[in-house]
Amino acid sequence: MRANIANKIKKVKLLILDVDGVLTDGRIIYDSQGRDSKFFDVHDGLGVYLLKRVGIKTILITAKGSKTIKPRAKDMRVEEFYEDIFPKTKVLTKILKKHRIKTGNICFIGDDLVDLSIMKAVGFPVAVANASKDIKAASSYITQKKGGRGAVRETAELILKTQGKWQEAISIYQ
DSSP states (O other): EEEHHHHHHTTEEEEESTTTTBBSOOOOOEEETSSEEEEHHEEEEEEHHHHTTTEEEEEEEESOOTTHHHHHHHHHHOOOOEEOSSGGGHHHHHHHHHHTGGGGGEEEESSGGGHHHHHHSEEEEEEEETTOHHHHHHEEEEEEEEOOTTTTHHHHHHHHHHHHHHHHHGGGOO
């Protein structure tokens, strides 16, 4: 790993995630009643939990609201999420003040053009493997895993291991 990327990762104190295409594989299924369903990866949820164990919180920001987000956020123990936010930088100042951090302390994982403004604003922007070309170009790291298929877990492990917090995070399982 390049030294400049490691330095960015070591500064991460907060993870912000897009939902559709990052926590999900991007597919949205509508039933005959017009209700939507999304697919989430359990490994990504554990990655978020491991970060929380060492004091790194996670926030969800999505440009599209859905009733499926709140129960998934609760299941992952994410206390803070923002729906129907565009541009996503609209809530960034609020987040910075609330958590008393700087943009350089934030990792954001995105996949598509609606994420571009916030990708350019944070210290460690990450693109999932199947992200758009523009998002990949704006990222410091591109995951090996696709969105909704372990990309968040991959990033969580990268952060924890680079910061030397991996053993602390998994100590509950040993």
